[in-house]
Amino acid sequence: MSQGTPLNEAQALDWLRQLEDPGQRYYAAWWLGRMRSRHPEATPLLIQALAERGPRPDPASGIDEPNPIARNAARALGKLADSRAIDPLLEALESSDDGLREAAARSLGQLGALKARRPMLRRLAPGPLVAGAPRPGTSRLMEPCEALLEALGALGWQEEDGSTITDHEPLLAVVRAYADHERPLIRSAACRSLLQLTREDRWGEQLVHLLQHNELQVRRAALLDLGATGWRRAGAAIARTLAENSLKLIALRGLVENSPARNQASPSPSPEEAELLVAMDDLL
Amino acid sequence: MPPTLPDSRQVQALMEAVQAAQTADDLTDAVEDLSACAHPMAIPCLIQVLGFNNPGAAVAAVDGLVAIGSTAVPAILANLDEYNYGARAWSVRALAGIGDLRGLPLLERALAQDIGPSVRRAAARGMGGLQPHGLTAQQRQELAERILPQLKAACEDEEWIVRYAVAVGLEGMDHWWQPSAAQRQRLLDTLQPLVDPQREVAPVVWLRARLALNRLTTAAPVARA
Numbered sequence: 396m397s398q399g400t401p402l403n404e405a406q407a408l409d410w411l412r413q414l415e416d417p418g419q420r421y422y423a424a425w426w427l428g429r430m431r432s433r434h435p436e437a438t439p440l441l442i443q444a445l446a447e448r449g450p451r452p453d454p455a456s457g458i459d460e461p462n463p464i465a466r467n468a469a470r471a472l473g474k475l476a477d478s479r480a481i482d483p484l485l486e487a488l489e490s491s492d493d494g495l496r497e498a499a500a501r502s503l504g505q506l507g508a509l510k511a512r513r514p515m516l517r518r519l520a521p522g523p524l525v526a527g528a529p530r531p532g533t534s535r536l537m538e539p540c541e542a543l544l545e546a547l548g549a550l551g552w553q554e555e556d557g558s559t560i561t562d563h564e565p566l567l568a569v570v571r572a573y574a575d576h577e578r579p580l581i582r583s584a585a586c587r588s589l590l591q592l593t594r595e596d597r598w599g600e601q602l603v604h605l606l607q608h609n610e611l612q613v614r615r616a617a618l619l620d621l622g623a624t625g626w627r628r629a630g631a632a633i634a635r636t637l638a639e640n641s642l643k644l645i646a647l648r649g650l651v652e653n654s655p656a657r658n659q660a661s662p663s664p665s666p667e668e669a670e671l672l673v674a675m676d677d678l679l
Numbered sequence: 680m681p682p683t684l685p686d687s688r689q690v691q692a693l694m695e696a697v698q699a700a701q702t703a704d705d706l707t708d709a710v711e712d713l714s715a716c717a718h719p720m721a722i723p724c725l726i727q728v729l730g731f732n733n734p735g736a737a738v739a740a741v742d743g744l745v746a747i748g749s750t751a752v753p754a755i756l757a758n759l760d761e762y763n764y765g766a767r768a769w770s771v772r773a774l775a776g777i778g779d780l781r782g783l784p785l786l787e788r789a790l791a792q793d794i795g796p797s798v799r800r801a802a803a804r805g806m807g808g809l810q811p812h813g814l815t816a817q818q819r820q821e822l823a824e825r826i827l828p829q830l831k832a833a834c835e836d837e838e839w840i841v842r843y844a845v846a847v848g849l850e851g852m853d854h855w856w857q858p859s860a861a862q863r864q865r866l867l868d869t870l871q872p873l874v875d876p877q878r879e880v881a882p883v884v885w886l887r888a889r890l891a892l893n894r895l896t897t898a899a900p901v902a903r904a
Contacts, residue, residue, distance in 0.1 A: 637707070637735045641797050644840055648883045662876070663893060664886045672887050679804040679844045 404434055411440045420444060421464050428471025438477040444468035445483050462490075466498045473502025481508045488514055493530070497539030504546025509555045512566075515543045519569050523576045541584040544573055545623075548588030567592065574598075579605060579613045587620035594655070599626040606636045614638050622649025627656065630671050640678040647675045690718045697724055707735035714743025722747060722754045729773070730766035737769045745776035752779045759785070768798045775805025780822075783809065790829060796838040803833055803844035807851020816857075823856045831869050839881035846873050846884065850891035867892060 407430075410416075410423035424444050427437045445468040469487055472480035480502070487499035488511065496518075503511035518538050519526055526538040547570060552560045560566070570592070573585035583605050590598035602624075605617035615638055621629045622645055633646045651657070651664075651671050658665065664672060693713040700706035710728050713721050721743060728740040744751045755773055760766045771789045774782030782805070790802035806826050811819060830852075833845045849870055853863065872878050873888035 639734050639797075640738070641840070644843075648839075648881075651883045651886065657882075662874075662885070663889050668886060669890055672883075672890055675843070675883075675887070676804075676847050679800050679840075679847060 404430065404432055404437075407432070408434060408436055408440060411444060417464060420447075421467055424464060424467035424471050428467070428474040431474055433475075438472065438475055438479055441468045441472050441475070442480060442483045445472065445487055462492050462495050465490075465492075466495050469495060469498035469502055473498075473505035476506065478506065478508075481506060481510060484508070485511060485514060488518075493535055493537075493539055497542045500539055500542040500546045504542075504549040507550065509550060509553060512547065512550050515547055516566060516569055519543050519547075519573070522569075522572050523581070527573060527576050527581060536578075536581075540573060540576070540581050544570060544581070544584040544588045545620075548591035548623075551592065563592070574601070579608055579610070580616050583613065583616045583620050587624055590624040590626055596626075596628065599624065599629060602626070603629050603632045606632055611638060615642055618642050618646040619649075622646035623653060625650055625653030625655065625657070627654050627667060627671065630674055634674045634678065644675055644678050647671055647678075686716075686718065687720055690716055690720045694721060694724045697728065703733050703735065706731070706733055707739055710736045710739040710743070714739050714746065717743060717746035719747055719750050722751050725751075726754060726758050726770075729769040730760060730763050732765055737765075741769055741773045741776060744773040748777055749779045752777060752781050756781065756785065764795065768793075768795055768801070771798050771805070772801040775801045775808060778805065778808045778810035780809060780811055787829060790833055796836075796841055799833070799836060799838070799841045800844035803830060803841060803848040804851070805848070806830060807848035807854075809855050811855050819856055820858075820862070823852060823858065823862070826852065827865065827869060834869070834872050839884055842873055842879070842881070843884050843887050846870060846888040846891050850894060853895055863895065867895060870895075 404427075407423045407426045410419040411427065413419065424441060427434075427441060445465050447464045447468075448462055465487065469484060472484060484499045484503050484506070485508070487495050488503065490496055490499070500511075500515060503515070519540065523540075526536070527540050528537050529535070530537050547566070552563070554560060567589070570585055570588050573581055574589065576582050576585065583602060586598040586601045586605075589595070590602065599621070602617050602621050606614055606621075606629075608614055608617070614636055618633060618636060618638060619642065621633060627650045630647065630650055633643055633650070636643060651668050656665075656667065690713070693709070693716065696709040697706065697713055700709045706728075710725070713724065725740040725743045725747075728736050731737065744755065752774065755770050759770055771785060771793075774785055786802040786805045789798050790806070793799050793802070806829070809822070809826075811822060814822065830845050830848050834842060836842055836845070849866055853866060856862070856866075858866065870888050870892050874885055874892055876882070876885050879885045879888070
């Protein structure tokens with residue numbers, strides 16, 4: 396890694412512009428995303444960095460080098476809310492580097508890129524035993540299922556032309572298959588997605604069940620997933636979960652802000668929201 | 680509980696269970712049991728648990744120290760671990776929960792300087808939860824004059840949860856300050872930047888600040904009665 400931190404946006408852009416020091420490029424890509432840079436050059440420079448690959452693919456596996464600069468650029472582009480990033484990210488979604496596909500899927504979900512629904516669904520369609528199978532010799536799966544499932548849930552049912560998908564079953568059938576995946580983190584992501592897409596309580600109940608999992612990592616994921624869905628019936632269970640208060644507070648904030656029941660026009664909390672706020676007060 | 684055992688022997692047994700716990704869950708259970716008796720003998724053991732890097736057990740230990748109350752304050756202050764960040768954060772939370780004025784300098788330093796949002800948020804909440812027993816109206820007014828600018832400054836904190844806790848802290852100040860209508864207006868004014876969706880980016884913060892504002896304005900006539 397390079398020494399020092401860029402003091403300002405101009406320096407971060409310089410660091411990303413130069414090609415000599417990959418460490419500076421790596422750090423600058425992260426910095427621009429973290430600071431949600433609104434500089435007009437940030438997105439074009441990050442798109443260039445997204446195309447950067449390791450020096451050569453590993454001939455034995457056919458898998459690229461880990462491409463840290465491209466991965467950071469993909470993550471940053473998800474935070475900058477610039478739709479020019481969508482097509483390059485769709486390209487990154489086809490990379491042989493599953494870490495890069497993962498970053499691209501998350502960012503496409505964050506950008507609400509409706510165009511990404513079809514290719515993401517195609518990646519998941521082979522099912523949990525194929526796309527969700529462990530990649531030999533690694534802790535990863537063949538596809539970045541967690542990121543893909545979460546992004547599909549975030550995209551909802553709207554089509555690019557402004558219409559709404561009426562036949563839900565093909566998409567739901569693909570996502571539902573992952574609700575029984577052997578890994579609890581994948582189950583959590585699938586339930587989150589299904590709850591967002593259907594608002595059916597049974598998926599929320601499964602997430603609440605995961606709040607009692609014996610691994611802290613799973614309980615943390617279920618907390619954040621419930622927060623993302625805004626499923627308010629989970630409020631009391633979240634408050635009771637054995638995990639850091641900071642995460643429980645983020646989850647409860649999600650229930651307040653992300654619920655379909657939130658009246659955007661009201662400056663005051665509803666009685667149900669006030670109850671969630673009181674639960675938050677106790678965790679401070 | 681068998682009534683024949685002396686209280687201190689029970690506490691001793693519960694402390695031994697804490698020391699003997701083999702797993703994180705066992706430790707949490709044992710600390711919960713020890714905390715439930717809220718006995719001053721448990722203070723050193725509960726303070727020790729704050730440094731174990733076990734969130735479940737630490738939450739239980741903080742609950743126990745808060746239940747014990749002011750008696751625990753000198754020991755908490757004497758055992759602050761400058762090198763264990765997590766333990767210090769839990770100590771601030773315990774002091775914030777107890778509300779003893781002797782803990783205030785630590786809360787003030789934490790709110791202004793601590794790098795951890797979880798510590799700053801606990802400190803902000805704690806300033807609203809002070810229990811200044813026996814203070815005269817004049818002394819409470821002086822305390823409010825000291826704390827109000829600090830919470831006002833923390834409205835600019837970069838973390839939403841700290842700003843949220845500032846709203847809670849400002850609302851809490853009303854309980855111990857018991858200000859006149861004119862003075863209460865200063866509390867309401869300090870809440871203003873948090874209530875305004877144009878200035879506050881996190882909806883949950885402006886909703887909480889609005890809740891505080893609503894409670895302070897509707898509770899006012901009752902409190903005066």
